[in-house]
C-alpha cells in the first residue's frame with residue numbers, strides 16, 4: 001500500500017481523528033459480511049469487503065475512491081455515511097468517532113452528510129413533487145425558509161424554480177441528477193458523498209454534471225467524496241484519490257501523484273486500461289476546464305441536461 005501524503009500513522013493526531021484539517025479519518029477499518037451459506041455443512045463463508053483500510057480525507061478536498069466492481073467502494077461510503085458500522089477500526093467525522101455511536105447520537109453527524117446516488121429515478125420518490133423532494137431534508141431538520149432555499153438551490157443546479165410543482169418522471173436523467181444534487185446541497189452539508197453519481201449518464205451530460213459538482217464544491221464549500229469505477233471521471237473532478245482493490249487500500253495521494261507516478265502495479269494496470277487519448281485529454285483540457293469552473297459562478301447552465 002502506498003500513501004503519498006496524509007497518511008494516518010498510528011499514534012499521530014490524524015489516526016486519533018484530532019487533525020483539524022481532516023473531514024474524515026478512516027482508521028484501520030475492516031468490514032466483514034457473512035455471505036449466504038454455500039452448503040448445508042460448515043460455517044457461512046466470510047466476505048472481507050474492507051480489510052484494514054486507513055485514509056484521511058482533508059477538509060474541502062474532492063476525494064476520489066476508485067476501484068473495480070466489488071472492491072469495497074460502496075461499503076466504505078456506507079460506513080462514512082453512518083449507514084453501516086465497521087467490524088473493527090474507527091470512522092471519524094469532523095473529529096467525532098462515529099463507529100460506536102447510537103442512532104440518536106449519530107443525528108448531528110448525519111445532518112452534516114448528504115448523499116447523491118447513481119440512479120436518480122430510484123432515489124427520487126415518484127409520487128412527490130420536486131419542491132417536496134428537494135425540501136424534504138430541510139423539513140426533517142425543522143429548518144425555516146424552506147421554499148426560498150429550495151428555489152435557490154434549484155437555480156444553483158441550473159433548474160428554474162418553476163419545476164417545483166412537477167414530478168420526477170417529467171425530467172431527463174441529467175435533470176433528475178441535478179434535482180438529486182439540489183436536494184443534497186439544500187441543507188448545506190459539510191460532506192457530500194457521491195456514489196457513482198454520473199455512471200448512468202451519457203458522456204456529454206456526465207461532463208456537465210461533473211462540472212456542476214466541481215463548481216458547487218467551491219461555492220458551497222463542502223468536502224466531496226466521489227466514488228467511481230471510472231478513473232477518468234475521478235480525474236476530472238477530484239484532487240485526491242484512493243485506489244481500492246478487493247477491500248484493500250492499494251494507494252492514495254494527489255491525482256498528480258497517483259496518476260502521474262503510480263507506485264503500485266495494480267494502479268499501473270488500472271491506469272493502463274484507460275485509453276491514452278482519454279487520459280491525455282483529461283489531464284490537459286478537462287482539468288483546465290475544471291480549474292476555470294472554480295472561478296466563482298462565471299459560467300451559465302444553459303445545457304439542457
Ligand SMILES: Nc1ncnc2c1ncn2[C@@H]1O[C@H](COP(=O)(O)OP(=O)(O)OP(=O)(O)O)[C@@H](O)[C@H]1O
Pocket residue numbers: 033034035047048049067068069070071072073074075076229
Ligand atoms: N450486505 C452484504 N452482505 C454480503 N456481502 C456484501 C454485502 N455488502 C457488500 N458485500 C460484498 O462486499 C464486497 C464489496 O462490495 P461493495 O458493494 O462495497 O463493492 P463496490 O466496489 O461498491 O462494487 P460495485 O461497484 O459493484 O458496487 C463484494 O464482494 C460484495 O459482494
